[in-house]
Structure formats: structure tokens, C-alpha cells
Amino acid sequence: GENVEQHPSTLSVQEGDSAVIKCTYSDSASNYFPWYKQELGKRPQLIIDIRSNVGEKKDQRIAVTLNKTAKHFSLHITETQPEDSAVYFCAASGAGGSEKLVFGKGTKLTVNP
Amino acid sequence: KAGVTQTPRYLIKTRGQQVTLSCSPISGHRSVSWYQQTPGQGLQFLFEYFSETQRNKGNFPGRFSGRQFSNSRSEMNVSTLELGDSALYLCASSFGQGMEETQYFGPGTRLLVL
Numbered sequence: 001g002e003n004v005e006q007h008p009s010t011l012s013v014q015e016g017d018s019a020v021i022k023c024t025y026s027d028s029a030s031n032y033f034p035w036y037k038q039e040l041g042k043r044p045q046l047i048i049d050i051r052s053n054v055g056e057k058k059d060q061r062i063a064v065t066l067n068k069t070a071k072h073f074s075l076h077i078t079e080t081q082p083e084d085s086a087v088y089f090c091a092a093s094g095a096g097g098s099e100k101l102v103f104g105k106g107t108k109l110t111v112n113p
Numbered sequence: 114k115a116g117v118t119q120t121p122r123y124l125i126k127t128r129g130q131q132v133t134l135s136c137s138p139i140s141g142h143r144s145v146s147w148y149q150q151t152p153g154q155g156l157q158f159l160f161e162y163f164s165e166t167q168r169n170k171g172n173f174p175g176r177f178s179g180r181q182f183s184n185s186r187s188e189m190n191v192s193t194l195e196l197g198d199s200a201l202y203l204c205a206s207s208f209g210q211g212m213e214e215t216q217y218f219g220p221g222t223r224l225l226v227l
Contacts, residue, residue: 001172032213043203043218044156051213089156093212099158100146100169100212106155 002027002094006104013080014112021107023090024072032093033066033073034101039086047088048075080111114140117206117219125225131192134222138185138206144168145187146216147179150201162187163209191224199226 003026013019025033034049050057050064050073057064061080066073077084087108091101118137126132138145146169147159158171162181181187185206191198201223205216 034215036218043220046215046217049215091156094158094169096169096212098169099171100161101158101216103156 001098002030002092002102004090004092004102004104006090006107008107009105010108010110012110012112015080015082017080019075019077019080019084019109019111021075021088021090021109022072023074023092023104024070025092025102026071027092027095028068028071029095030092033064034091035064035075036089036091037086038089038106044089077109080109082111082113085109085111117204117217119202119204119219119222121222122220123223123225125227126194127227128194128196130194131190132194132224134189134202134204134224136187136189136204136206136219138187138204139217142206142208142217143185144207144209144214145181145185146205146207147187147189148203148205148218149173150203150221151199156203159189169212194226196226199224 006023031052036044037047038044061078063076087106089106090104120135144163146161150156161169165181176192179189201221203221205218207214207216
């Protein structure tokens with residue numbers, strides 16, 4: 001089945017800096033890659049997603065890039081703010097009949113004022 | 114539109130008991146997926162229900178089961194609870210268009226097994 005690796009597990013940046021989180025996946029049949037943000041005690045919230053027919057997608061300060069050949073995708077957050085502090089999860093779609101989404105272990109991002 | 118809701122929000126049970134959790138999807142969504150979140154294993158997919166049928170299944174033992182009703186609401190049941198079942202159980206709803214669709218999570222039910 002699909003396996004998703006996420007790095008780093010923790011990331012600390014200064015306010016205004018950029019943050020990059022990287023994920024790799026194993027199943028070349030995966031075609032959907034969402035990113036979720038989870039604040040302490042809250043539900044995971046979708047922040048951006050990308051499908052395999054697109055190499056890059058941007059939404060204001062957030063961007064995701066996808067390299068299907070290398071089987072990796074990355075989240076880029078520019079001009080970070082303290083409210084960006086949270087745990088970020090990447091995920092990849094699974095094969096039909098098995099896991100709908102396979103998640104990475106998460107990255108705890110801390111933005112220091 | 115109202116978001117995904119889950120009840121109860123917190124539960125305390127003892128080993129050997131069983132528990133039933135409930136999830137109401139976003140209006141118009143016909144798919145409900147269930148996930149277990151623990152500090153050690155992260156977010157793991159349990160199963161997905163669509164049109165009252167289990168469509169996808171993760172790698173959990175048969176003690177974990179679910180069902181979906183005609184109004185798309187879903188329940189998850191865990192029988193013979195073990196200490197390791199302590200976790201946040203999240204459900205997520207979607208339109209039901211397949212593996213590549215956006216899922217929206219509920220607030221979760223935090224289960225503590227003593």
C-alpha cells in the first residue's frame with residue numbers, strides 16, 4: 001500500500017521567514033495530495049491540495065509543488081506569521097478499496113514573533 | 114453550510130466495553146470516512162462509507178466496524194475496547210466522487226480507555 005514520509009518533524013522559523021515541508025510517497029498511482037493544518041485541540045483543516053495533472057498551485061502565502069517523477073511534493077509558506085504555528089500534515093490518495101488517504105506523521109511548525 | 118459534526122466529543126470507557134461514535138456529514142455529502150489519530154501512529158484511515166456501503170477499508174482489526182444510514186449519517190463501533198484504542202476519532206465527509214476528492218473533517222471524538 002501507499003506510504004508517505006514527511007520531513008522535518010519540527011520546524012522553527014522567525015516571523016516573516018519562509019517555511020518548507022517536504023513529503024515523499026511510494027505509490028505512483030496516487031493522484032491527489034492534500035495538506036491539512038491542525039491547531040492544538042482543533043480539527044484538521046484543508047489548506048491546499050494538488051492533483052497530479054498540476055505541478056504547482058498557489059493560494060496567497062501558501063504554495064504546493066508536485067514532482068510525480070520523483071514522487072515528492074512540498075508545502076511552501078512565505079511571510080510566516082505567528083498564527084501559522086500548528087501541525088501540518090501531508091497526505092496522498094490510496095488505491096481503490098484500501099486507504100482513501102494516507103497521511104504523513106506531521107510537522108510541528110513554530111513561528112517565533 | 115453547517116460543517117461536519119461528531120457526537121459525543123469525549124468518552125471514557127473501560128477495557129472490554131464497546132463504544133459507538135456518531136458523525137453527521139456536511140449537507141449534500143454522501144461519503145463519510147473515519148480516521149484514528151494517536152501521537153504514536155498519527156492519522157490512520159479506518160474505513161469509508163458511501164451510499165450505505167463500505168467502499169474502502171484500512172488495516173484495522175474486525176473490532177472496528179461502521180455503518181451508514183440513508184441520510185448519510187454514519188456510526189462507528191469499537192467492541193472489546195483495549196487500552197491502545199485511546200485516541201481521537203475523526204470523521205471526514207465528501208461528495209463521494211472517488212479517491213481524489215476533498216474531505217472535510219469533524220471536530221473528533223476523544224476516547225479514553227481505562
